[in-house]
């Protein structure tokens with residue numbers, strides 16, 4: 001069925017108002033429905049200023065703006081939706097509310113009208129259940145802000161007809177959006193990957209792994225994400241994150257989706273993120289700057305961090321106050337300000353020893369993050385033990401920063417910052433691929449277009465090497481016991497094939 005007229009329910013809300021803009025901009029008569037006139041009036045003001053800005057940026061002419069605005073009509077009377085070909089609901093995230101809305105609309109709309117839900121966490125099948133036209137209900141999950149983000153995750157309920165799904169799909173394309181197909185499973189692709197990842201970040205903060213600022217720096221520099229996860233959590237809001245956990249955990253029983261203790265405490269304490277100025281990143285401590293130290297370079301073998309050590313060699317000086325050991329070798333020297341030892345996957349304690357939480361000296365670990373055989377990134381993870389000399393850490397930081405690197409400091413914990421946080425996400429994506437949630441391309445596109453990642457989880461883990469992913473995850477699982485690190489089946493297969501090939 002060809003869609004000509006669209007209705008948006010909840011059009012006075014954050015998502016509904018944006019969806020109405022997408023529809024009107026693309027040339028569809030768009031009826032905006034909400035419970036009262038006030039939210040609709042506010043959305044109309046938003047529409048005026050959005051289209052005015054589009055004209056200013058040269059994206060549309062003044063005549064096109066006028067035509068788009070003229071296509072938007074407001075109503076608080078549900079009966080006015082009778083001639084809509086497509087109804088997109090973006091009302092509150094409550095199953096009973098969405099169900100009763102579709103039931104009422106079933107009596108009002110034409111038999112051919114397709115109903116779409118923008119739900120983030122509910123099941124399309126459950127929303128459709130009992131509405132009277134289960135075959136015409138589809139999932140259309142827009143991203144925030146809808147008028148700027150092209151991605152729409154499209155899903156079918158168990159009873160959705162192919163014709164209804166294809167009509168909705170064709171509409172998204174005509175509307176200039178990018179549709180990806182996913183199954184009707186909790187969180188579709190985007191939230192299924194993001195919600196547990198954000199919880200992992202909160203658990204890492206709670207464990208004292210690194211400051212939120214350093215976690216954001218590590219993730220944005222090593223993985224080229226547009227926004228660090230702590231900043232993203234501040235933006236999403238901790239009250240919203242806890243609602244997402246409460247929606248996902250009972251359905252998936254995935255411990256990573258359960259609300260971390262820190263999240264519960266933050267919400268109880270009224271720390272909701274940017275919306276009230278109380279988040280993880282609102283009180284970043286200012287870093288002290290220290291003079292750049294002179295360093296001596298000692299090379300013991302091939303280096304993963306600096307496969308071409310030339311840039312270090314040209315700055316190195318004999319007998320300096322700071323010693324940099326490349327290639328894993330190491331000798332303690334208490335007379336130095338700092339002794340830096342390159343780490344691969346191992347903890348710093350493997351080199352220095354550990355004693356009941358009191359460990360620490362002038363020895364600092366470092367590793368330049370690298371995905372498989374990709375060029376090493378610009379991120380240096382500096383590893384300290386509980387009692388490592390702050391002067392040694394500051395000197396190591398100043399040294400690498402003077403060479404142009406971004407430096408993130410973390411405690412001596414398995415996986416440091418990046419692998420600890422990103423590997424469970426790769427395992428989840430690989431498992432979703434096996435379970436048919438979506439194709440590799442759909443998952444990668446969703447992460448790039450919906451979350452601003454430079455590359456998607458599947459392309460990245462495959463490029464980095466599934467066998468190496470297996471090694472890293474096995475190590476992390478052995479040291480943490482956390483199930484998120486259990487290597488995904490595809491990583492096992494890669495590991496076994498490598499074993500066969502090399503007899504290792």
Ligand SMILES: NC(=O)c1ccc[n+]([C@@H]2O[C@H](COP(=O)([O-])OP(=O)(O)OC[C@H]3O[C@@H](n4cnc5c(N)ncnc54)[C@H](O)[C@@H]3O)[C@@H](O)[C@H]2O)c1
Nearest residue numbers: 010012013014015016034035090091092093118119120144
């Ligand atoms: N906010 C996001 O980042 C985001 C992203 C993607 C999807 N979603 C989903 O979009 C939906 C809306 O979320 P939101 O953040 O825009 O919420 P919101 O609170 O900003 O807006 C909801 C709107 O729905 C209206 N409403 C409530 N009951 C209604 C009814 N019976 N009939 C008509 N209008 C009604 C409210 O008046 C309000 O204007 C939810 O299902 C949410 O999960 C949200």
